Amino acid sequence: MAAMTAAQSPAGQLLSVRDLAVVFRTRTGEVPAVREVSFDLARGEIFGLVGESGSGKSTVLTALTRMLARNARITSGRIGFDGADLLALREPAMRRLRGDRIGLIPQRPMTSLSPATSIGRQLRWHLDGLDDAGRLKELLGGVGLDALLDRLDGYPFEFSGGQLQRLLIAVAALGKQPDLLLADEPTTTLDATVQAQVLRLLLELRDRVGSAMVFVTHDLGVISQISDRIGVMYAGRLVEVAPARELFAAPRHPYTRALLEAIPVRHRRGEPLRTIPGTVTGANRLSGCPFAPRCPIALDLCREENPAPRETGLSLVRCHRAGEDL
Amino acid sequence: MLRYVGRRVAGLALVLLIVLTLVFFMLRAAPGGPVDAYLGMNPTPEKRAEVEHRFGLDQPIWVQYAKFLGNLASGDLGNSLFSDRPVSAVIGERLPVTLELSLTAFLFWVALGLVAGAVAARRRDSFVDGCVRVISVVALSVPSFWLALVLVVVFGLYVKGVLPSSGWTPFSQDPWGNLRGVVLPAFALGLGSGAIIARTLRASMIETAQADYVSFARAMGMSERRVLRQITLRNAIIPTATVIGLMLGVFVSGTVLIENVFNIPGIGQTVVGAFTRHDYPLAIACTLITASVFLVANLVVDLLYFVLNPRIRAGFLNGTAR
Numbered sequence: 001m002a003a004m005t006a007a008q009s010p011a012g013q014l015l016s017v018r019d020l021a022v023v024f025r026t027r028t029g030e031v032p033a034v035r036e037v038s039f040d041l042a043r044g045e046i047f048g049l050v051g052e053s054g055s056g057k058s059t060v061l062t063a064l065t066r067m068l069a070r071n072a073r074i075t076s077g078r079i080g081f082d083g084a085d086l087l088a089l090r091e092p093a094m095r096r097l098r099g100d101r102i103g104l105i106p107q108r109p110m111t112s113l114s115p116a117t118s119i120g121r122q123l124r125w126h127l128d129g130l131d132d133a134g135r136l137k138e139l140l141g142g143v144g145l146d147a148l149l150d151r152l153d154g155y156p157f158e159f160s161g162g163q164l165q166r167l168l169i170a171v172a173a174l175g176k177q178p179d180l181l182l183a184d185e186p187t188t189t190l191d192a193t194v195q196a197q198v199l200r201l202l203l204e205l206r207d208r209v210g211s212a213m214v215f216v217t218h219d220l221g222v223i224s225q226i227s228d229r230i231g232v233m234y235a236g237r238l239v240e241v242a243p244a245r246e247l248f249a250a251p252r253h254p255y256t257r258a259l260l261e262a263i264p265v266r267h268r269r270g271e272p273l274r275t276i277p278g279t280v281t282g283a284n285r286l287s288g289c290p291f292a293p294r295c296p297i298a299l300d301l302c303r304e305e306n307p308a309p310r311e312t313g314l315s316l317v318r319c320h321r322a323g324e325d326l
Numbered sequence: 327m328l329r330y331v332g333r334r335v336a337g338l339a340l341v342l343l344i345v346l347t348l349v350f351f352m353l354r355a356a357p358g359g360p361v362d363a364y365l366g367m368n369p370t371p372e373k374r375a376e377v378e379h380r381f382g383l384d385q386p387i388w389v390q391y392a393k394f395l396g397n398l399a400s401g402d403l404g405n406s407l408f409s410d411r412p413v414s415a416v417i418g419e420r421l422p423v424t425l426e427l428s429l430t431a432f433l434f435w436v437a438l439g440l441v442a443g444a445v446a447a448r449r450r451d452s453f454v455d456g457c458v459r460v461i462s463v464v465a466l467s468v469p470s471f472w473l474a475l476v477l478v479v480v481f482g483l484y485v486k487g488v489l490p491s492s493g494w495t496p497f498s499q500d501p502w503g504n505l506r507g508v509v510l511p512a513f514a515l516g517l518g519s520g521a522i523i524a525r526t527l528r529a530s531m532i533e534t535a536q537a538d539y540v541s542f543a544r545a546m547g548m549s550e551r552r553v554l555r556q557i558t559l560r561n562a563i564i565p566t567a568t569v570i571g572l573m574l575g576v577f578v579s580g581t582v583l584i585e586n587v588f589n590i591p592g593i594g595q596t597v598v599g600a601f602t603r604h605d606y607p608l609a610i611a612c613t614l615i616t617a618s619v620f621l622v623a624n625l626v627v628d629l630l631y632f633v634l635n636p637r638i639r640a641g642f643l644n645g646t647a648r
Contacts, residue, residue, distance in 0.1 A: 065545055099547030106545070111538040114557045116564065116636060125556065126546045155636040172546065 013080075014179055014212050015041040015064075020077035022059050022068065032284050033059045033072065037238045038309075039231055043179070046206060046213040048227030048244065050220060050259075052280065056236040057216045058107075061182050064214065065102060066094050082179065099126065103178035103211070105186045105202075109164035113156040119167060120152030127175040142208075143170040143201060162194035166201065173205045181211040187222055199226055220263060224248060232256050235283035235290035237306070242315035252317040255291045289320070297321055331629070338621045342614065349613045350394060353606055354387060360407045360604040381407055381606075394610075403614070404607035406600075413611040416596065421615060423494060424581050424592035427515065428619075430508050432577045435516030436523060436570060443527030443566075448554065450532060458524060465521035470580060474514040474587040481510060494590045511588045515580045519573040526569045530562040537561070564635050571627035578620045 022034040034056040041047050049057045062068050064079060066086060079086040081102070086094065098104075106112040113122055123130055123139075130136050140148055143166040148159075156164060165186060173181055183202065187195040203226060206213060217223050223230055223244075230247045232240045232255065240253040251257045258276045278294035286292070292302040301320050312322045361369075361377050369377075378384045382393070397404060403413040446458035481491035489510055495503040534540065535558055543553050585594035593612055600608035632638055 067541065067544060095547055095549065097547075098545055104542065104545035106538060106542050108538050112542040114539045114543070114561060116560050116634070117556070118636075125543070125548065125552075155640065157637060158640065168542070176546070 012042065013040045014043045014045075014082055015214075016078075016080040017060075017064075018078040018080070020060065020063060020079065021075045022056070022063055023073055023075050024069075025071045025073070033236050034063065035236045035284075036306075037077075037233075037236075039238060039241055041180070041212050041214065043212050044206065044210050046203075046215055046226055046228045048223035048230040049214060049216045049233060050218065050223050050230060051233030052218055054235075054280065055233040057218075057233045058184055059236075060233075061184050061214060061216050064180075064182060065098060065104060066091075067098075099172075099176055099178070101179050103172040103176050103181045105165075105169055105172050105181065105183040107185045108189050109168055109186075110156070110161050110189065112168060113164065115156055118153045118155055119148075119159070123152070123167075123171060123175075126171050139170050139175055140167075142174045142205075143167070144197075145170065160194075161190050162198065165190060165194075165198055169198070169201060169205065173202070173209060173211060177209045178211055181206075181213045183213060183215045185217050185219075186215075188217065188219070195222070202226065220259065232259070235280055235286070237290055237318065239291065239319070240315055240317045241309075242313075246314040250313060250315070252312050252315045252322050253291075253319050254295045254297055254321075258294075289318070331625075334625055334628070338625065341621060342617055345617050346398070346610060346614060347391075349610055350391060350606075351387075353601075353604065353609060354390075356604070358604060359383070360606060363603045364407065403611045406608045407605045408603060413607045416608060417593070417611055417615055420591060420593050420596050423590060424585070424594060425619075426497070426504075427508060427511055427584070427590065427592060428577045428581055431512035431516040432574075434512060435520030439520040439523030440527055440566070442520075443524040444531065444559065446524065447528045447531035447535070447558075447562075455528075458528065462521035462524050465517045466525075468517065470514055470518060471583050471587065473517060474511070474584055477510045477514055478587060492589045494592075511584045511590060514587075515584045516577060519576050522573065523566065523570060527562060527566045530565045531558055534558045534562045564631070567627065567631050567634055571624060571631070574623045574627065575620060578616060578623070 017040070018038050020034055020037040021032065023030045024033050037056070037060055039047065049060060051057045059068070059072065062072075063074055064086070066074075066089075068074070074087060077087065081097070086097070089097075113119060123136075127139070130139075136152075137146070137149060140146055145163060145166050148154075148163065148167070151158075159167070169186075172178070186202070187198050190198060199222065202213070202215075205211070215223065215226055227244045230242060230244050231238050232247070232253065234255050240247070240251070240256050242252070247256065248260065251260050255276075262274050262276060264273055276294055280290075280294075283290040283293070286303075287306065288301075288303040289295070289298070289306055292298040295302065299320060305320075307318045307320045307322075309316045309318050310322045360381060361374055361383065364377055365373060375384070382390060385393075403417075405412050406416060409416070442458045442462070446455040449455050478491045481489050490503070490507045491510055493507070495507050497504040539561075540553060540557055543557055544550075548557075581592060581594035582597060583594070584590070585592045586598055589595075593615060596608065597612040597616070599605070600612055
């Protein structure tokens with residue numbers, strides 16, 4: 001992992017994840033969900049984490065808040081956050097970080113507020129000083145929800161997904177102003193137009209509040225709009241990390257390349273949609289490169305040994321053939 | 327809101343009328359009759375005719391029904407055919423006994439059920455949770471008549487003098503004795519319901535604990551205590567309130583069996599006697615009172631549900647609910 005660290009100087013980094021591994025206990029034994037994941041995040045930076053369902057991207061995010069499901073366990077690694085190791089903290093100390101310093105924007109805004117309590121009261125649960133009308137106005141105005149000022153006695157089901165997501169952003173980002181904001185596919189359940197508005201809002205807030213962000217999604221279009229740097233996950237491993245522009249201009253890992261080729265807009269009309277042959281099933285348990293079974297350029301070495309990260313151009317790639325001229 | 331309650335009360339009156347009409351005709355359709363029960367074996371035809379006339383049973387059934395409705399409208403439930411006392415006096419005597427028993431059992435078991443369910447859910451998979459789960463399954467499988475008989479036998483024959491296992495002491499006579507007397511019948515009456523309430527709350531709390539809104543509140547740094555109180559319990563209580571409402575019927579109808587086993591002079595005991603002796607007025611009055619208690623209690627639970635669940639409330643205010 002030395003190469004990973006060497007890529008950016010760890011000093012001044014807000015978040016530095018090293019060799020993170022998470023396993024899930026299932027009926028068929030332990031399944032590694034995340035293996036050897038390392039990345040850094042500077043203050044104010046937006047790091048996009050992209051991958052298909054089950055690639056472990058959301059698990060990484062949940063591990064950062066230490067709120068993993070009961071059957072999941074962090075088996076190794078270090079999560080450095082502003083000088084502290086989150087994995088060594090006791091639960092009460094961790095709880096004090098949540099919300100105030102590490103915020104979360106959830107995936108499903110419609111179900112992320114308690115259905116039995118008015119939204120006004122729930123705002124007050126999480127934020128102090130809201131009895132001051134000016135503060136409330138500033139908060140709601142900041143996310144474009146001025147219209148909600150006189151509807152605060154309403155319940156979550158009376159609002160749209162877009163309104164609720166803005167409200168959650170108002171609480172988690174604008175209200176708490178955390179150093180680190182974790183966004184778990186915050187736009188997947190929203191309409192395309194609302195999606196764009198929410199993304200714009202998040203970018204605007206980053207500039208105003210200065211929070212760094214880890215943004216998880218499976219949508220390459222979304223991630224290209226918002227991220228400074230992008231990490232691509234496959235079967236629990238981070239296979240490529242690169243600046244956003246670099247990743248789209250010069251994808252290095254065969255999986256990243258296959259992923260970009262599968263974007264429909266890059267195709268001519270009438271041409272069949274391209275897919276990646278094979279399936280991801282079982283790849284989590286492979287000892288070699290997890291993508292080897294589906295990789296068009298795999299060598300025998302790929303099936304035996306998982307590649308270490310290599311610096312290739314501006315990217316950091318876990319591929320034995322990275323840097324080769326193919 | 328007031329209009330809603332008014333409509334519900336009107337509906338309630340209609341249900342009562344239907345129930346009473348059904349019981350009225352079913353009583354008369356049943357084999358045997360009050361005359362046989364009143365006169366015993368082989369009465370002379372003259373004697374029979376005289377008693378039939380006295381009870382008003384010599385008239386056509388539609389006339390009897392019309393009279394019954396007329397009396398009902400004026401609040402007159404008639405006299406018991408056997409004791410000749412006004413039925414309302416008998417009810418007035420016996421209803422408080424049943425209400426005390428039902429209410430004590432209800433409050434005790436709802437409270438215990440809720441506490442057990444909440445503790446089990448909070449300490450999921452712990453020893454306490456295991457106890458709650460095992461005990462509640464056993465409690466659910468025990469038929470209440472069997473439990474009542476066992477309690478009577480155990481406390482009547484083997485563990486004498488701890489708790490009275492039969493009979494009833496009025497509260498006015500001996501408050502302490504009265505309360506001690508309620509313990510065993512109330513225990514037997516609500517055990518199963520308490521178990522269901524505990525299991526329901528436990529299950530819905532565990533389900534709620536996995537909800538997105540609980541994760542979000544935790545991610546915002548809310549303490550476990552506050553999450554439990556302000557979110558998990560608050561939401562899990564909604565399905566539990568529905569179940570508690572359904573259990574009300576058990577606490578009302580269960581008294582028939584319990585009062586007979588423990589020899590308690592309440593409505594439940596009266597109703598059995600009234601039906602077996604074909605004491606029409608008394609049987610009808612007991613039906614009326616039992617049905618009323620049940621319906622009113624149900625209405626209260628519905629209104630409570632209205633308070634608990636903002637969705638129902640909003641739907642109602644928008645006019646999308648009845």
